[in-house]
Amino acid sequence: xxxxxxxxxxxxxxxxxxxxxxxxxxxxxxxxxxxxxxxxxxxxxxxxxxxxxxxxxxxxxxxxxxxxxxxxxxxxxxxxxxxxxxxxxxxxxxxxxxxxxxxxx
Numbered sequence: 001x002x003x004x005x006x007x008x009x010x011x012x013x014x015x016x017x018x019x020x021x022x023x024x025x026x027x028x029x030x031x032x033x034x035x036x037x038x039x040x041x042x043x044x045x046x047x048x049x050x051x052x053x054x055x056x057x058x059x060x061x062x063x064x065x066x067x068x069x070x071x072x073x074x075x076x077x078x079x080x081x082x083x084x085x086x087x088x089x090x091x092x093x094x095x096x097x098x099x100x101x102x103x104x105x
Contacts, residue, residue: 002047011089
């Protein structure tokens with residue numbers, strides 16, 4: 001049985017900022033490809049929720065997984081509820097650790 005994906009409300013802002021940056025830097029086609037990579041990685045967590053590296057020193061249960069070459073998705077897994085909670089999506093070296101902590105992990 002698959003896990004459900006839940007997003008912290010600020011993840012929409014993360015994705016908007018990534019989109020704007022990519023369009024300005026690399027153009028709309030490249031931005032679309034990079035966002036597809038991010039979306040595919042998030043979708044893969046429905047079937048493989050424990051992928052990625054554990055980051056317990058940052059916050060208990062926190063995991064991070066790369067999406068493409070430059071994105072990082074920070075998340076936790078609630079096995080009882082069968083949910084993956086996406087806390088932050090960053091790109092090109094943005095500070096996913098601080099964002100995850102600020103969002104109450």
